[in-house]
Amino acid sequence: MKVEWDTEFRGFSVDAGAYLAALPGLKGVLPDGAWEFVSDAGHYSFSSDRCVKDLELAEVSLPVAKSxxxxxxxxxxxxxxxxxxxxxxxxxxxxFSVEYHDSIDWMEAITVLLDEVRPVPGGGIVHEIELTDATIVVRCADLVAVWQKE
Known part of the structure; x- marks a missing residue:
């Protein structure tokens, strides 16, 4: 995943090319939920309504009790x-970690730039989400992604 600030154009340059090239090799390696999420035809197509780019971060829920x-x-x-x-x-x-970057003052919301899911040796995955103002990294066994109407 490549995300860089372009000072000339005052915007982000994003490139998922290397990840997309490696993605077919992750079939059968990633758990079912993660594979379904990242292999969706629209996931990395910036014009698709199923692309994660430009979604606005709304909520992070970390339960304090396992139950x-x-x-x-x-x-x-x-x-x-x-x-x-x-x-x-x-x-x-x-x-689960969140690392904040320099804030972009003119943006009202923190939005997704790019994400990728990678297998972890020994089992499980790491889901890295690059946002305009932060990076979220989640290490887990699997994920379930659901598109929801408001």
């Missing part, structure tokens, strides 16, 4: 692109 439900991230739809928002629930979470 309280799964960790989850909710995204609102971009009104010019998505007919539905996205909720991702994480199964068997072993790590």
């Amino acid at each position: 309280a439900g799964p960790a989850a991230i909710g995204f609102l739809p971009n009104p010019w692109k998505h007919p539905a928002g996205l909720r991702i629930e994480y199964v068997g979470v072993t790590g």
Whole structure:
């Protein structure tokens, strides 16, 4: 995943090319939910309404008790692109981190630039989501992604 700030154009340059080239080799390696999510035909097609780019971060839910439900991230739809928002629930979470970058003052919302799901040696996955102002990294057994109408 390549995400860089372009100072000349004052915007982000994103490139999923290397990940997309490696993606077919992850079939059968990624757990079912993760594979279904990243192999969706529209996931990395920036003009698709199923592309995660431009979704707005709305909620991060980290339960304090194991019985309280799964960790989850909710995204609102971009009104010019998505007919539905996205909720991702994480199964068997072993790590969850948010690293903030320099804030982009002129943007009202924190939005998704690019994401990728990679297998972890010994089992499980890591889901890395690059946002305009932060990076979220989740280590878990699998994920379930559901597009939701508001």
